[in-house]
Amino acid sequence: xxxxxxxxxxxxxxxxxxxxxxxxxxxxxxxxxxxxxxxxxxxxxxxxxxxxxxxxxxxxxxxxxxxxxxxxxxxxxxxxxxxxxxxxxxxxxxxxxxxxxxxxxxxxxxxxxxxxxxxxxxxxxxxxxxxxxxxxxxxxxxxxxxxxxxxxxx
Numbered sequence: 001x002x003x004x005x006x007x008x009x010x011x012x013x014x015x016x017x018x019x020x021x022x023x024x025x026x027x028x029x030x031x032x033x034x035x036x037x038x039x040x041x042x043x044x045x046x047x048x049x050x051x052x053x054x055x056x057x058x059x060x061x062x063x064x065x066x067x068x069x070x071x072x073x074x075x076x077x078x079x080x081x082x083x084x085x086x087x088x089x090x091x092x093x094x095x096x097x098x099x100x101x102x103x104x105x106x107x108x109x110x111x112x113x114x115x116x117x118x119x120x121x122x123x124x125x126x127x128x129x130x131x132x133x134x135x136x137x138x139x140x141x142x143x144x145x146x147x148x149x150x151x152x153x154x
Contacts, residue, residue, distance in 0.1 A: 004085045007121050015076040015085065019043045022139070028081045033089070035081055035150040039097070040073040041142035042066045050143040055104030058143055064113025067096055070146040071114035075121065082152050089151040091118055091128040097145040100134035107132040114146055 021027060028037050042050040050066035052058055079085040096111035111132035119126040138145045
């Protein structure tokens with residue numbers, strides 16, 4: 001498989017600018033070869049692109065797109081942290097938080113929007129452990145929030 005940077009180009013995608021933290025935290029912490037990201041919400045062009053809950057305001061397909069956008073934002077933060085996407089060695093764990101309407105139990109399907117995208121970019125190095133968690137609310141009303149742990153080359 002091609003390198004992640006080549007894969008992005010093949011898909012006609014570019015990494016978005018990294019959003020500034022909106023509260024008292026840093027975008028990532030690097031320790032040895034681990035890179036732990038802070039949660040990334042559905043920011044696009046400086047605005048929240050998806051607000052509301054899966055199962056009421058958004059169907060599964062729209063919520064999957066929200067998860068994919070969060071994953072793209074997370075990859076942008078990680079690439080910025082290590083000097084480029086090709087310096088990311090492996091995706092270790094993805095945690096997907098889904099703002100969920102009462103009775104909505106398909107968080108795992110929403111999370112597939114992020115997982116499938118990550119694997120499309122990183123191939124076998126993108127196969128990861130995962131948790132999909134339904135929550136009542138997320139910051140700023142975002143539909144999805146994702147945090148990812150990577151291992152870094154070198």
